[in-house]
Amino acid sequence: MTTHSGATITESAVLQALRSVEDPTQHQDIVSLGLVRDLQIQDSEVSLTLAFTTQPPATKAALHSGAQKAVSQIPGVTKARVKMGSAAQPAAAAHAAHQAAPAPSADFIPDVKHTIAVSSGKGGVGKSTVAVNLALSLKQSGAVTGLVDVDVYGPDVPLMMGAKGRPGMFDNKILPVEAHGIKIMSIGLLVSEGEALVWRGPMIHSAVQQFLRDVAWGPLDYLVCDMPPGTGDAQLSLSQIIPLSGVVMVTTPQDVALLDVRKALAMFRKLNVPVLGVVENMSYFMAPDTGKKYAIFGEGGGAKVAEEFGVPLLGQIPLEIETRKGGDTGMPVVVGQPGSAQAAAFRQLATAVTARVTALSGLQLPRIG
Numbered sequence: 487m488t489t490h491s492g493a494t495i496t497e498s499a500v501l502q503a504l505r506s507v508e509d510p511t512q513h514q515d516i517v518s519l520g521l522v523r524d525l526q527i528q529d530s531e532v533s534l535t536l537a538f539t540t541q542p543p544a545t546k547a548a549l550h551s552g553a554q555k556a557v558s559q560i561p562g563v564t565k566a567r568v569k570m571g572s573a574a575q576p577a578a579a580a581h582a583a584h585q586a587a588p589a590p591s592a593d594f595i596p597d598v599k600h601t602i603a604v605s606s607g608k609g610g611v612g613k614s615t616v617a618v619n620l621a622l623s624l625k626q627s628g629a630v631t632g633l634v635d636v637d638v639y640g641p642d643v644p645l646m647m648g649a650k651g652r653p654g655m656f657d658n659k660i661l662p663v664e665a666h667g668i669k670i671m672s673i674g675l676l677v678s679e680g681e682a683l684v685w686r687g688p689m690i691h692s693a694v695q696q697f698l699r700d701v702a703w704g705p706l707d708y709l710v711c712d713m714p715p716g717t718g719d720a721q722l723s724l725s726q727i728i729p730l731s732g733v734v735m736v737t738t739p740q741d742v743a744l745l746d747v748r749k750a751l752a753m754f755r756k757l758n759v760p761v762l763g764v765v766e767n768m769s770y771f772m773a774p775d776t777g778k779k780y781a782i783f784g785e786g787g788g789a790k791v792a793e794e795f796g797v798p799l800l801g802q803i804p805l806e807i808e809t810r811k812g813g814d815t816g817m818p819v820v821v822g823q824p825g826s827a828q829a830a831a832f833r834q835l836a837t838a839v840t841a842r843v844t845a846l847s848g849l850q851l852p853r854i855g
Contacts, residue, residue, distance in 0.1 A: 505518070507552035522537075523537045535571045538689070546570065550568055550570055551677055554568045595709065599706065603711045606750065608716065611736050614712050624707070625666075626836075627833075629840075631709070634698065634701075638673050648665050649816070653675055656702065657702075659700060711728060711730075722753070730760070731762075731847065732759070732846055734765055760846045765799075770782070801838060
């Protein structure tokens, strides 16, 4: 029990507030369902964990937001921290979960012809910008395209695409939000803006499965997946879940980005995921008054790493303020500035990716493990 600014914060008061948060799928509150774990009160701060079981991602996100709001509104609470976890598995289930994952099956998303991952070795290289503009360029070429944002720690796609509203439900399927003629699914559409997600690997694994299997994508030529950056457990799990046609690796020319992209390329090689090629983003800046190119982050790095791994350099995207503005306003550059050099570079990238997918689609790579 803690007193702060004249208000007493007790465990019973916190639990009472949490009883107002009801799971719509089970019609019981989260306290009665036993989801509330590790409740701690320290001075004016309250922390707890929601131990989820089989709830779908939309429900988990809604319950997390509801719990965060309920605790924050308790008199005297200055900070509420709600973590997302999972209930302990029975021994048999835990053993099964650690067995080698089955090979991804095309039947997992049967109406999708090709699934393209856009990944990077590190954050800050413009991976999501490339994913968004690639998806839109594929759509502009006449392909039916969807975009799934599986970067759960930084779900920027809704903002960059100007996607509004929350996904609906119909016939036990999640209805994706549409923007610029593309179907979109992202955890960013399910949580409040600025809300942090504290998810471990198993929850990410489950969420991505449902984003693919339980979303009404309909027939698609391409489903572009904006992956998390890096080479951690989440990336390994996602690569095993998604039946990938190939991965597009995004880097900048600078050495630190190239160091990390080599690790990411090596990871996908170990997973036998086809590497479509490398995209060098922020490749150069062209002065609008003179037309002179400036290699702000160095030059030749993308081509070097592509040659090192025996894959094509798919494109070099110039650095330009209009690309940043488009991402901030929900009007990506290929839509807002279709005549720009950046839009042309993204359309060329889409052409190169299409050619690589076609060339590699007949290859059957052996699985490891």
